[in-house]
Amino acid sequence: xxxxxxxxxxGRRLxGRRLxEIRPIKFKIGVLKNADGSxxxxxxxxxxxxxxxxxxxxxxxxxAVPDKCxxxxxxxxxxxxVKERKPPAPTRREIELSKVIREALEPAIFVELFPRTTIxxxxxxxxxxxxxxxxxxxxxxxxxADAGIPMRDLVASIAVAKVDGHLxxxxxxxxxxxxxxxxxxxxxxxxNVITLLQMDGMLTYEEFKKSLELAKKGCMEVYxxxxxxxxxxxxxxxxxx
Amino acid sequence: xxxxxxxxxxxxxxxxxxxxYETGRNVYKEGNKFYATVIGLAELxxxxxxxxxxxxxxxxxxxxxxxxKVIDIITTAWLVDIRSPWNxxxxxxxxxxxxxDIMKEDLRKYLDVGELIVAKIISFDRTKNPVLxxxxxxxxKIEKGTVIEVEPTRVPRIxxxxxxMINMLKKETGCQIHVGQNGRIWISGxxxxxxxxxxxxxxxxxxxxxxxxxxxxxxxxxxxRRVVNGKEKANI
Amino acid sequence: xxxxxxxSLKKKQIYELAESGKRIDGRGLIDMRKIExxxxxxxxxxxxxxxxxxxxxxxxxxxxxxxxxxxxxxDEGILSVTAEFLPLASPLxxxxxxxxxxxxxxxxxxxxxxxxxxxxxxxxxxxxxxKVWTVWVDIFVFDHCGxxxxxxxxxxxxxxxxxxxxxxxxxxxxxxxxxxYEPLPIESLPIIVTIAKIGDKLLVDPSLExxxxxxxxxxxxxxxxxxxxxxxxxxxxxGRGSFSYEEILRxxxxxxxxxxxxxxxxxxxxx
Numbered sequence: 001x002x003x004x005x006x007x008x009x010x011g012r013r014l015x016g017r018r019l020x021e022i023r024p025i026k027f028k029i030g031v032l033k034n035a036d037g038s039x040x041x042x043x044x045x046x047x048x049x050x051x052x053x054x055x056x057x058x059x060x061x062x063x064a065v066p067d068k069c070x071x072x073x074x075x076x077x078x079x080x081x082v083k084e085r086k087p088p089a090p091t092r093r094e095i096e097l098s099k100v101i102r103e104a105l106e107p108a109i110f111v112e113l114f115p116r117t118t119i120x121x122x123x124x125x126x127x128x129x130x131x132x133x134x135x136x137x138x139x140x141x142x143x144x145a146d147a148g149i150p151m152r153d154l155v156a157s158i159a160v161a162k163v164d165g166h167l168x169x170x171x172x173x174x175x176x177x178x179x180x181x182x183x184x185x186x187x188x189x190x191x192n193v194i195t196l197l198q199m200d201g202m203l204t205y206e207e208f209k210k211s212l213e214l215a216k217k218g219c220m221e222v223y224x225x226x227x228x229x230x231x232x233x234x235x236x237x238x239x240x241x
Numbered sequence: 242x243x244x245x246x247x248x249x250x251x252x253x254x255x256x257x258x259x260x261x262y263e264t265g266r267n268v269y270k271e272g273n274k275f276y277a278t279v280i281g282l283a284e285l286x287x288x289x290x291x292x293x294x295x296x297x298x299x300x301x302x303x304x305x306x307x308x309x310k311v312i313d314i315i316t317t318a319w320l321v322d323i324r325s326p327w328n329x330x331x332x333x334x335x336x337x338x339x340x341x342d343i344m345k346e347d348l349r350k351y352l353d354v355g356e357l358i359v360a361k362i363i364s365f366d367r368t369k370n371p372v373l374x375x376x377x378x379x380x381x382k383i384e385k386g387t388v389i390e391v392e393p394t395r396v397p398r399i400x401x402x403x404x405x406m407i408n409m410l411k412k413e414t415g416c417q418i419h420v421g422q423n424g425r426i427w428i429s430g431x432x433x434x435x436x437x438x439x440x441x442x443x444x445x446x447x448x449x450x451x452x453x454x455x456x457x458x459x460x461x462x463x464x465x466r467r468v469v470n471g472k473e474k475a476n477i
Numbered sequence: 478x479x480x481x482x483x484x485s486l487k488k489k490q491i492y493e494l495a496e497s498g499k500r501i502d503g504r505g506l507i508d509m510r511k512i513e514x515x516x517x518x519x520x521x522x523x524x525x526x527x528x529x530x531x532x533x534x535x536x537x538x539x540x541x542x543x544x545x546x547x548x549x550x551x552d553e554g555i556l557s558v559t560a561e562f563l564p565l566a567s568p569l570x571x572x573x574x575x576x577x578x579x580x581x582x583x584x585x586x587x588x589x590x591x592x593x594x595x596x597x598x599x600x601x602x603x604x605x606x607x608k609v610w611t612v613w614v615d616i617f618v619f620d621h622c623g624x625x626x627x628x629x630x631x632x633x634x635x636x637x638x639x640x641x642x643x644x645x646x647x648x649x650x651x652x653x654x655x656x657x658y659e660p661l662p663i664e665s666l667p668i669i670v671t672i673a674k675i676g677d678k679l680l681v682d683p684s685l686e687x688x689x690x691x692x693x694x695x696x697x698x699x700x701x702x703x704x705x706x707x708x709x710x711x712x713x714x715x716g717r718g719s720f721s722y723e724e725i726l727r728x729x730x731x732x733x734x735x736x737x738x739x740x741x742x743x744x745x746x747x748x
Binding site for chain 1: 519520521523532534536539559561565566568572574575620621
């Protein structure tokens with residue numbers, strides 16, 4: 001059976017996007033009352049809610065570190081977030097993603113300011129349509145800002161895929177499934193450094209370089225939206241009647 | 242070169258300035274550039290760049306008077322939640338005015354889990370937990386009244402310039418109000434209605450913290466409510 | 478930021494207020510908090526709903542799966558309810574498998590839906606003894622501000638009401654899933670109302686602060702039967718305290734009235 005064509009002859013993707021176009025982004029900040037900071041993100045049909053607690057004392061105490069704060073992150077998918085119901089217990093994939101998400105955010109946080117404590121980051125994917133880890137990272141960065149946790153920069157994230165021989169920005173589910181490579185990237189945009197980089201599939205050196213450039217452009221776009229969302233949320237708080 | 246206007250909202254990583262300035266609160270320098278570390282309002286005063294935070298937990302500081310909640314009792318001390326990343330310790334000797342035999346006495350009898358205290362921080366340096374004292378004028382166990390929590394970042398506004406806001410609240414409601422630096426506020430009045438009026442006023446200050454003319458608006462809220470409450474009483 | 482008990486001062490205040498018929502958030506004793514229901518919020522779930530009950534926030538999602546029936550009811554589909562108390566919902570929740578509270582909640586919701594015959598499970602049988610539909614209801618708690626049971630039951634019911642199940646064609650021993658959908662056979666609307674006991678007062682829809690200091694609680698589910706009468710379809714007493722005989726009856730009376738009120742605001746998906 002012939003596979004569905006993912007890129008049309010005039011360079012449009014299945015949802016009508018151009019190759020270097022990201023999906024509509026929606027951020028909401030302060031969506032949860034109990035969490036110290038929280039944010040919701042829609043990246044196209046991907047929907048993620050992130051809550052942050054801390055810094056607070058770490059229990060059991062022997063896990064605490066004398067000179068810095070321990071970052072804990074959990075990435076988790078709801079059973080109803082995907083087509084085939086996913087049992088709620090964490091899978092190996094979710095455990096790996098939790099680790100890379102933590103390591104994508106940690107470089108931004110001034111962990112040395114809070115010795116012997118922990119910051120917990122919980123990302124819940126309620127609908128998955130590709131690039132869920134990117135959405136989790138971008139939203140988590142806003143939740144951390146909402147918690148007032150000191151950071152060097154926000155962290156913005158986006159994925160690049162190779163689909164039907166073309167490099168495309170902001171990968172959705174079908175492109176991820178049928179594409180020939182997937183490369184999620186996270187950056188601290190004002191510092192111009194990369195904090196997450198994963199790749200699977202096959203790319204030439206030239207393609208890789210191009211993918212990275214494309215990811216950088218995407219991260220900048222996400223970053224602009226993050227800034228806008230934070231500024232307008234806190235402006236409203238400031239001016240609330 | 243300054244890249245913000247006075248009291249502009251900035252986000253973590255925002256490039257505030259380049260060149261010959263000094264880092265104040267919530268600002269860091271890398272190379273020649275100054276960046277914000279938190280979401281807040283940027284301010285430049287005498288070459289010093291500050292970001293006034295809009296969110297964040299309470300960071301202990303020696304000399305701060307705050308309201309703590311007892312969460313555990315260890316043989317010679319209480320463990321106290323002060324809404325900071327670190328729990329505070331209150332040693333028995335810093336609570337009792339007369340020496341007592343700790344081995345014989347049950348600390349729980351004097352201060353139990355769940356009870357609140359007004360206390361002062363006597364030592365803290367991030368490597369060790371903050372230590373409190375509850376001995377001294379205005380310090381000690383809270384026995385009555387209402388205690389509420391506000392964002393710790395809103396505390397300066399609730400107190401007001403030179404105490405203007407808090408003094409007005411005290412005067413107009415007749416309540417005693419103790420604002421802990423950690424965002425817990427103890428209100429003690431003649432009756433619950435007076436206390437709830439203070440709570441309502443504080444909630445208003447909290448949500449409009451960074452606007453102008455706030456003291457006047459809070460004042461008129463109180464007078465308005467008092468008229469209503471007065472009428473209710475007259476009807477009875 | 479730190480886990481700690483509710484101040485004894487506040488506990489005293491909650492009891493004092495209840496004594497004079499008042500509550501710390503200004504509600505009357507039998508007032509619910511504001512309820513906000515949103516349905517069909519997700520595309521990948523076959524049915525979905527979010528419920529905000531005050532600041533308590535839950536999402537329920539419905540998924541379908543073809544499975545083998547239970548041997549004792551070979552001609553009925555299966556309803557399966559799970560609940561996750563997500564660690565972001567409360568400083569007290571931890572990541573990990575559902576604890577006894579989450580399991581209790583899921584089972585109470587399950588009993589209300591089952592006892593109240595919300596779904597006609599006979600219509601979910603595909604090949605008797607061999608293949609039936611399993612209806613999964615997964616409850617996710619995002620913000621725990623008290624009374625998770627009522628919010629979860631309501632979200633589950635609303636998610637089921639909006640759910641679309643694929644039509645099927647049975648050929649011999651094979652089930653072919655078609656690309657056409659129909660609503661689930663929902664036949665009644667069980668509603669759970671939880672009532673807390675504080676001193677000798679009964680408080681509807683306890684907030685988190687009230688739950689933390691209450692003596693005990695009782696959750697009662699009501700459903701309108703085919704006879705147009707209100708029937709009790711599930712009960713769960715929780716907490717360490719006890720109710721008097723008279724208090725139980727009073728709670729049931731209150732729950733009956735409140736459940737009817739709540740049923741009126743359900744977006745009924747055609748019903």
